[in-house]
Amino acid sequence: MNWQAVVSIYRFEMARFFRTLAQSFISPVLSTSLYFVVFGTAIGSRIAEVEGVSYGAFIVPGLIMLSVMTQALSNASFGIYFPKFIGTIFELLSAPVNFLEIVLGYVGAAATKALFIGVVILATSALFVDLSIAHPLAMILFLVLTCISFSLFGFIIGIWAKNFEQLQLIPLLVVTPLVFLGGAFYSIAMLPPVWQIITKFNPVVYLISGFRWSFFGVADVPIVTSLLAIGGFTALCLGAIWWIFKTGWRIRQ
Template sequence: MNFHAIRAIYKFEMARTWRTLLQSIIAPVISTSLYFVVFGAAIGSRIAQVDGVSYGAFIVPGLVMLSLLTQSISNASFGIYFPKFTGTIYELLSAPVSYREIVISYVGAAASKSILLGLIILATAGLFVPLHIEHPLWMILFLLLTAITFSLFGFIIGIWADNFEKLQLVPLLIITPLTFLGGSFYSIKMLPPVWHTISLFNPVVYLISGFRWSFYGTADVNITISLAMTVMFLAVFLAIVAWIFKTGYRLKS
């Protein structure tokens, strides 16, 4: 394992965060604060509690997960797309660096940035509502698994995309709607039976449910199922990345 190469790529990607601090950190934190003002004040005044948790506190895991998913995909997709766009990807592929080291570097940096942002948003949420994390180790586990899994997904999108518009296509048209419909701001138990069943086909439901359980011990889906689904997503994305480097899909042309 070429740890020097991993460290070099990782440090380069992390340095980009500080160069784009306004876009990478400050903007998502401001957006989250606005969610608390709008949803916490406007809707929270009409919904006292959900599953025994105050509405303002109930939406915290959903907001963190919303930012975590979108930022993981965005960071990883742009990180690998930019070398493709500039042509430096060929220098990387011809260097004595294996595809595993490339994936570890880019995905590790994207996941690190997303986790950092998630923790900042969590701290920001503590300024608005009293937070209680019932299972901190499970919270950290879901945070890590989700960040790594969707950074891998973003890496795949970055390889697939051949223009900047496609980089935003999946996050804006698929991930964000699925997150909003996945119980970020409500419990799917509140839905009519038909819509409750349909919601269970939304993969984001399992991520948000497991993450919320780590906070309050309450969930829409059994914690074991949530964890199993998260690990399954991770395995699928790992298999796709391995196939991409084995076949050279959109890398050698």
């Protein structure tokens, strides 16, 4: 393993993040505050509690997941797409660096950025509502796994995309709606029986449910199912990336 190459890629990507540090942190803080104003105040005044948890606190895990998923996707996809766009990816591919080291560098940096944003949103949420974390180790595990898995997914999107429009297509038109429809701001138990069954085909449900369980000890699906879902998604992304580098799809073509 060429750790020097991994660290070099990681440091380069993190340097880009720290150059826009204020923007990177101010944006999620403002977004989180607006969500609390809109959902916490407007809807929270009509819904006092959900499964024994105040509505303002109940939406916190969903808010964190929404930001972490979108940030991991955008950072990882742009990180690998930009070298493709300017042509420097061929220098990387010709260097004595294998695909695993490239993935570790780019995905590691994207996951770290998303983790920072998740912590910032958690701290911001604590200013609005009283939070208690029932299972802190499980919370960290779900947060880290989500950062890694969606950074891997974003890496795939960055390789697939042929232009900047395609780069934003899946995060905006697929992932964000899935998060909103995946129980980020409500419990799927509040839905009619038919829609509860349909909603369980949404993979994001399992991530948000498991993450919410780590806070309040309540979940829409069994915690083991949530862990299997995120583990399977991570394995699927790793397999896809291995195939991409093996065949050179959208890299050497």
